[in-house]
């Protein structure tokens with residue numbers, strides 16, 4: 001992802017945003033948060049608490065009923081047109097029967113930059129090759145995506161996001177179903193992107209790892225329960241308000257008992 005310029009204002013600026021679905025279900029209510037350049041934020045909350053809805057609103061897939069989202073000072077639509085936002089979906093949100101190769105999927109990340117003929121330039125091909133090399137999937141280039149393992153599929157979509165060169169990256173459950181090597185690879189990638197100034201938002205149920213790999217945490221239960229730096233926000237009180245007392249105690253004891261090896265693997269510093 002490009003590191004061509006610094007941006008001091010919030011990169012992601014969600015202001016008093018609510019989403020109510022056409023059938024009347026409430027997705028999120030009155031959420032405000034801002035994320036700076038070069039940061040990693042975990043988005044956590046119980047099932048049905050509005051995490052996906054908030055992500056989809058930031059990505060422009062869902063329109064807010066009220067409030068607004070700005071990305072680098074632009075509307076979501078403007079940011080999309082400039083290819084500023086990339087998304088790595090959950091595996092179940094993807095049609096794996098679609099007959100495309102790994103190379104084709106990663107090249108999709110370049111579509112916003114291509115000319116109107118949609119013929120990849122030398123730069124497009126180089127970006128795709130670099131992204132595939134970084135995610136260690138070069139040897140899979142000609143394979144159909146439906147024939148890959150779960151961890152390989154994750155790497156392909158991360159490579160697509162890398163090839164896109166966006167300033168904002170939204171990852172939906174990136175650590176589900178991956179082995180330790182892939183997990184470390186994903187964390188290394190996120191660290192690298194953060195250091196390049198990319199803003200990363202991670203939806204995760206892997207709560208006990210949050211202190212090791214995130215700078216900020218947003219806790220949701222339709223509304224925003226808490227948001228801020230992990231050190232001051234990932235607390236028993238806020239976890240209990242989001243998940244209940246028992247869950248909060250379990251999560252914090254899990255976080256405290258993380259092994260040194262594991263902690264260093266996840267450390268962002």
Ligand SMILES: Nc1ncnc2c1ncn2[C@@H]1O[C@H](COP(=O)(O)OP(=O)(O)OP(=O)(O)O)[C@@H](O)[C@H]1O
Pocket residue numbers: 021022023025026027028045046047048049050051052053054
């Ligand atoms: N397309 C939709 N139409 C109607 N209601 C929806 C739709 N998508 C989500 N909802 C509702 O909005 C609320 C928030 O759902 P959302 O998927 O954002 O939660 P989540 O935190 O991502 O959940 P999970 O952890 O289970 O993935 C839920 O009550 C859900 O039933």
